[in-house]
Structure formats: structure tokens, C-alpha cells
Ligand SMILES: NC(=O)C1=CN([C@@H]2O[C@H](COP(=O)(O)OP(=O)(O)OC[C@H]3O[C@@H](n4cnc5c(N)ncnc54)[C@H](OP(=O)(O)O)[C@@H]3O)[C@@H](O)[C@H]2O)C=CC1
């Protein structure tokens with residue numbers, strides 16, 4: 001398997017082109033699944049306060065035997081912790097639960113526009129970064145207008161925006177905005193949560209052409225769009241399959257054909273209306 005390549009974020013930090021989602025990976029089984037992923041070459045683990053598994057992620061990092069500086073842990077601030085001081089306190093809480101002395105990338109999980117505190121929260125994140133509690137700061141589920149507001153109010157662009165992105169919802173306009181502002185796109189639910197996406201005829205045809213699996217076609221599409229997918233799998237074989245996508249290249253026409261599967265979000269996760277506390 002080719003090693004997972006890295007890119008450089010707008011703050012100079014390195015960031016993998018593919019990582020592991022950990023939603024619902026919990027307990028001893030969850031820890032073992034994460035350690036297996038790290039053994040297979042994953043270097044980015046994506047968690048959140050609301051996943052209630054930061055403890056498992058920290059334990060997997062310690063058990064893996066891989067140098068801490070070669071691993072990257074992402075966590076996220078929940079809606080109930082919005083506010084400047086609340087954000088700093090939330091990050092300190094995450095560090096405690098993780099049992100780590102630094103979080104590599106911290107995100108605002110959802111903007112929660114009706115609460116109206118994401119700019120204040122962002123100011124707290126900037127402070128936390130300056131205090132050395134987190135290395136990089138970013139957001140999740142932010143729209144173009146909300147990103148613009150953060151940048152205009154604070155002068156600091158997020159390093160990453162983690163958003164719903166898969167062939168059914170390719171987010172072309174938002175990705176173009178990210179490129180203009182040096183924001184790295186990260187794809188959540190990159191496999192569309194194993195919906196019928198993996199049975200699409202086009203995806204199967206391309207898998208045959210490249211002698212890979214349908215899942216690998218989809219994940220390679222993400223990386224060629226310039227986004228970091230974070231597929232979740234509890235299974236070591238599927239984890240290896242998902243990470244082994246850097247040995248073939250889709251043509252531009254093939255990438256465009258996959259993007260043409262667009263049909264919308266998986267569920268009602270529109271950040272202008274969906275809020276999570
Ligand atoms: N910021 C946000 O608001 C959000 C962030 N996320 C993040 O994104 C991550 C990934 O998204 P998620 O929603 O979990 O969905 P994914 O698109 O990653 O799909 C996960 C599902 O696909 C299955 N799967 C994984 N690999 C394969 C494979 N090779 N073949 C067949 N099936 C496979 C998994 O099953 P199995 O485990 O059995 O392999 C699981 O059922 C989350 O874990 C979380 O970290 C997700 C949603 C929102």
C-alpha cells in the first residue's frame with residue numbers, strides 16, 4: 001500500500017490526504033479498531049466531544065506505539081460550548097479526556113446560526129491556538145457567508161472546513177471558495193454512509209477499469225478533488241481497502257462523471273437550519 005500523502009495547511013501544519021472517521025467507535029472494540037487503522041498507516045483520527053469517544057482516541061494514540069508527532073488528532077466544539085471562554089474551556093476539557101497535551105486540529109462542530117455565537121467561539125479558538133492548546137483551528141459545516149464573516153471579523157481564515165461531501169453532494173461552489181481562501185476541504189460521510197452509492201453502475205464500471213473496489217473509486221475521487229475524506233470503518237480489512245487509494249488516478253472525465261451523480265444531501269444537514277448542541 002502507498003503511504004497516505006500529506007498537504008500543508010494555510011498555517012504551515014501538515015495534514016493527511018485521508019483519515020479515519022471515528023463516529024460510533026467506542027469502548028475496547030473502538031480502541032482496537034483505531035489502533036488497527038494506525039497500524040495500517042492512518043495518521044489522522046477524527047473525533048468530537050459529541051462522539052463521546054475522545055478517551056478511546058487518546059488511548060489508541062498511546063497504544064499505537066507511533067510517535068505522537070506523526071499522528072494528528074482532530075476534535076470539535078459542540079454547540080453547547082459556544083462562546084469565547086466556553087470554547088477555551090471546552091478545548092481544555094477535550095485535552096483532559098483525550099489525555100493528550102495538544103490537539104492537532106480543533107473545529108467548531110456546527111455553526112448553530114440561531115445561537116449567534118460562532119464568531120465569539122472563533123475568537124476563543126484563536127486564543128487557544130496562541131496558548132498552544134491546539135495546533136491548527138478550523139470549522140465544520142460552515143457556509144461561504146459564515147466563513148466570510150469569520151475572516152472579516154477576525155482576519156483569521158480557518159485551516160479546514162469539514163463538510164458533508166460525497167458524489168451525491170459534491171459541493172462544487174463551496175470547494176471553489178475554499179480554494180480561493182486557502183481553506184482545506186475535508187469530507188464527512190465520504191462514502192455517503194454506505195448508502196446505494198457503492199452500488200451505482202458508474203462506480204462499479206470505474207472500479208473494473210482501474211482494477212480497484214467501488215469504495216476505492218469514491219475515495220480517490222475525493223482526494224483528486226483536493227478534499228481529505230475521513231471514511232469510518234470498524235473493520236481492519238475495510239480500513240486498509242479505504243486507505244489504499246493512492247496507486248491509481250481517475251481521468252478528469254471520470255472525476256466529472258462521478259460528480260454528475262449529484263442529487264443532494266443525505267439527510268437534512270443544512271447548516272443554516274440544522275443545529276446541534
Ligand atoms: N462534522 C460533522 O458534522 C460530521 C462528521 N462526521 C465524521 O465523518 C466520519 C465518516 O462519516 P460517516 O458518517 O461515519 O460515514 P462514511 O461515509 O464514512 O460511511 C461509514 C459506513 O460505511 C461502511 N464502510 C466503511 N468502509 C467500507 C468499505 N470499504 N466497504 C463497505 N462499507 C464500508 C462502515 O461500516 P463498517 O464500520 O462496518 O466498515 C459504515 O457503515 C465520521 O465517522 C465522523 O468522524 C460524520 C458526520 C457529520
Ligand SMILES: O=C(O)C(=O)[C@@H](O)[C@H](O)C(=O)CO
Pocket residue numbers: 023048269276
Ligand atoms: O457525526 C457528526 O459529526 C455529527 O454531527 C452527527 O450528529 C451526524 O451529523 C449525525 O449522525 C446526525 O444524524
